[in-house]
Amino acid sequence: MKNAAITVILQALATFAILATVLPLLHSQEWYVRVFDYPRLQLFGLAIVCFILYIWLAPRHRKRDKYLKIALLITIVYQAVNIYPYTFLAPKEVKDANRKSRPTTWLSLLVSNVLMDNKEHDRLLSLVRQHKPDILLLLESDSVWQEALTPVTQHYPYRVEIPLENTYGMHLYSRLPFRQQKVSYLLDKDVPSIKTYVKMRNGTWVELHAVHPKPPVPTEDPTSERRDAEIVMIARDIANSKYPVVVAGDFNDVAWSRTTELFQEVSKLLDPRLGRGFFNTFNVNYFFLRWPLDHIFHSNHFKVVSIKRLSDIGSDHFPIYIKLSFAPENQYDQEEPEADDETQEEADELIEEGKEEAAEENAKKQ
Template identity: 80%
Template sequence: MKRPALVITLQALATFSILGTFLPLLHSQEWYIRVFDYPRLQLFGLAVISFILYLWLAPRNRKRDKFLLATLTIAIVYQAVNISPYTFLAPKEVKDAEANTAENTWLSLLVSNVYMDNKEHEKLMQLVREKEPDILLLLESDLVWQQAMTPVTEQYPYRVEIPLKNTYGMHLYSKLPLRQQEVSYLLDKDIPSIKTFVKLRNGTWVELHVVHPKPPVPTEDATSEKRDAEIVMIARDIADSKYPVVVAGDFNDVAWSRTTELFQEVSGLLDPRLGRGFYNTFNANYPILRWPLDHVFHSTHFKIESMERLPDIESDHFPIFIRLSFAPENEYEQEEPEADAQTQEEASEIIEEGKQEAAEDKREGESE
C-alpha cells in the first residue's frame, strides 16, 4: 500500500474509533447509535493501534493531525477508564465468600441462551450434569428444547416453562422450592419475563427475576426504548423488595452501558464481574467481537463462591455459571449502588418513553 493510501486508511480507522467511542454519549435510542455501546474493548484496541501506527507512519505537524491524535488520546483514556472496572486492577464489587461456608447458604445458577435453532442439546445437558446447578435457566428456548432437555430437567421438580417460537421463550428449572411464579409481558405481548421466589436450603426466600428484552437492531427494534424501559421497570420493582434479590438473563445490553448502570443504581444490585473479568458471553462464533450480554446481578446479601463462562454449546452465546453464598450478616461490607433524584428522574423518563413506544407499536399492529 502506498504511503498516502496508508495514511488515509489510518485516518479513517482513527476517526471510526473516535466516533464509536463518543456516539453513545448522545441522548439517542436509535439502534445505529446504541450499537456502539457494545464493542468498547474492541474500540479501545482499535484506538490504541491507530494511535501507535499514526505516530509511526503518518505526518504529525499539521493541525488536523494534531487534533486527530489529541482526540484519539481522549478516546483511549475514556475507554480505558470504562474498561478498567472489569479487570483485576479494580476492586471486586462482590466479595469472595469465606472458606468453608455452609452449603445450605449456596445458590447456584446456570444461565444459557441456547439459540433456538441449535440442535446440539447434548452439549448443554452435559454441562448441566457436570455443574448440577440449583437453578437452570434457558433462554430462546422452544418446545423442541423443552422436550430435548427432559433427561436432565426431570430432576428439577419446580419449573416455569414458556416455550415460544419467536426466540424469546424461557424455561426456569429449580431444585429448590418456588412460590408465586409470575409471568409478565411488560411492554410487548410476545416478550415474557419471570418473577418468582426461591427457597434456599436454610429456609430463606430469595426474589428471582428472569429477563430477555429485545435488542436494538433493525430486525428486532429500531430503537432501544422498550429494552431500556423494561430493564429499568424491573429495577424499580426490585428497589421496593424486602427480600434478597437475584436477577438473571440476557439483557441484550452490555454491563457498561448507561442503561445497565442505571439498572444497578435504581435496583441497588451488585455486579459480580467488577474486579473479576468481562465474562464475554456473546458472540461465541466470533472471538474478536465478544461482549457481556448475559448477566447475573444480586443484592448485597450474597457473596460469590465461583463464577465462570462455560464451554461452547454451538449457540451464539456461551453459558454462564455462578454460585452465590447467602451471607446477610456481612452485607454492609459491600457498597450498594444508589440512585439520586436526578437518576430517578432519568429512570422515569426512560420508562415513559418505552411505554409510549409500546403503545405506538400496538396501534400500528392493530391498524395492519
C-alpha cells in the same frame, strides 16, 4: 504514494474509533447509536493501534494530524477508564465468599441463551450434569428444547415453562421450592419475563427475576426504548423488595451501558463481574467481537463462591454459571449502588418513553 494511502486508511480508522466512542454519549435511542455501546474493548484496541501507527507513519507537522492524535489519546484514556472496573486490577464489587461457608448457604445458577435453532442439545445436557446448578434458566427455548432437556430437567421439580417459536421462549427450572410464580409481558405481548421466589436450603426466600428484552436492531426493534424501559421497570420493582434478590438473563445490553448502570443504581444490585473479568458471552462465533450480554446481578446479601463462563454449546452465546453464598451478616462490606433524584427522573423518562413506544406499536398492529 504508499505512505499517503496508509495515512488515509489510518485517518479513517482513527476517526471511526473516535466517533464510535462519542456516539454512545448521546441520549439518542436509535439502534445505530446504541450499537456502539457494545464494542468498548474493541474500540480501545483499535484506538491504541491507530495511535501507535499514527505516531510512526503519519505526517508530524499538520495541525489536523495533531488534533487527531489528541482525540485518539482522549479516546484511549476514556475507554481505559471504563474498561478498568472489569479487570483483575480493579477492586471486586462483590467480595469472595468465606471459605468456611456452608453448602446450605449456597445458591447456584446456570444461565444459557440456547439459540432456538441449535440442535446440539447434548452439549448443554452435559454441562448441566457436570455443574448441577440449583437453578437453570434457558432463553430462546422452544418446545423442542423443552423436550430435549427432559433427561436433566426431570430432576428439577419446580419449573416455569414458556416454549415460544419467536426466539423469546423462557424455561426456568429449580431443585429448590418456588412460590408465587408470575409471568409478565411488560411491554411486548410476545416477550415474557418471570418473577418468583425460591427457598434456599437454609430456609431463606430469595426474589428471582428472569429477563430477556428485545435488542435494538433493525430486525427486532429500531430503537432501544422498550428494552431500556423493561430493564428499568424491573429495577423499580426490585428497589422496594424486602427479600434478597437475584436477577438473571440476556439483557441484550452490555454491562457498562448507561441503561445497565441505571438498572443497578435504581435496583441497588451488585455486579459480581466487577474486579473479576468481562465474562463475554456473545458472540461465540467471532472471538474478536465479544461482549457481556448475559447477566447475573444480586443484592448485597450474597458473596461469590465462583463464577465462570462455560464452554460452547452450539449457540451464539456461551452459558454463564455462578455460585453465590448467602452472607447477610457481612452485607455492609459491599457498597451498593444508589440512585439520586436526577437518576430517578431519568428512570421515569425511560419508562414513559418505552410505554409510549409500545402503545404506538400495538396501535399499528390493530
